[in-house]
Amino acid sequence: MSEYGAPERKFQQSDAGLVxxxxxxxxxxxxxFGKTDQGGDIVQKGAYAASLKRxxxxxxxxxxxxxxxxxxxxxxxxxxxxxATGLWVKGxxxxxxxxxxxxxxxxQAGAIDGLSIGYRxxxxxxxxxxxxxxxxxxxxxxxxxxxPMLPEARVAAKADDLDDGWRHIATVFxxxxxxxxxx
Numbered sequence: 001m002s003e004y005g006a007p008e009r010k011f012q013q014s015d016a017g018l019v020x021x022x023x024x025x026x027x028x029x030x031x032x033f034g035k036t037d038q039g040g041d042i043v044q045k046g047a048y049a050a051s052l053k054r055x056x057x058x059x060x061x062x063x064x065x066x067x068x069x070x071x072x073x074x075x076x077x078x079x080x081x082x083x084a085t086g087l088w089v090k091g092x093x094x095x096x097x098x099x100x101x102x103x104x105x106x107x108q109a110g111a112i113d114g115l116s117i118g119y120r121x122x123x124x125x126x127x128x129x130x131x132x133x134x135x136x137x138x139x140x141x142x143x144x145x146x147x148p149m150l151p152e153a154r155v156a157a158k159a160d161d162l163d164d165g166w167r168h169i170a171t172v173f174x175x176x177x178x179x180x181x182x183x
Contacts, residue, residue: 024094024100027090030116033084043137044135047135051119051122051136051139052080062140063142064144066103066144068143068145070141074100074144075093078092080139112146117139117143121134121136122136
């Protein structure tokens with residue numbers, strides 16, 4: 001694989017759900033090990049270990065983006081780690097910025113319910129079924145997204161601290177999304 005390959009994206013809706021508290025604190029799984037996604041990829045246990053170690057050694061952080069747009073950071077991931085289940089993240093949507101307030105409202109209303117990783121494949125191989133087994137990934141970012149690739153997971157929003165104005169905005173966005181989707 002090329003050292004400078006194009007970034008890839010892997011959408012995820014975690015079995016455990018992305019939990020949102022206080023309107024802006026988020027935590028959950030951005031990736032699950034051993035699950036086949038809609039693109040035919042399976043992330044293997046340990047796939048993020050080397051990347052997270054390199055990032056920590058240079059004092060870097062995994063970025064929190066909106067829909068993978070590098071021009072729209074919406075918060076910070078305070079903790080990113082692997083466990084037996086997958087890649088677990090914990091962070092804060094920054095409601096001090098306009099897009100952060102919008103995202104928090106959308107998540108609370110249930111209009112946004114997915115996580116997606118942005119990465120570069122370092123090591124992978126194909127199994128007998130043609131699926132890509134991803135054994136080492138260079139993790140760049142974890143985004144909050146509309147359409148995740150792994151269908152098993154759902155976001156769980158739990159905070160009730162948004163005012164009616166933000167709830168109304170989230171309702172309008174959800175109506176627009178459904179209209180565009182032809183529902």
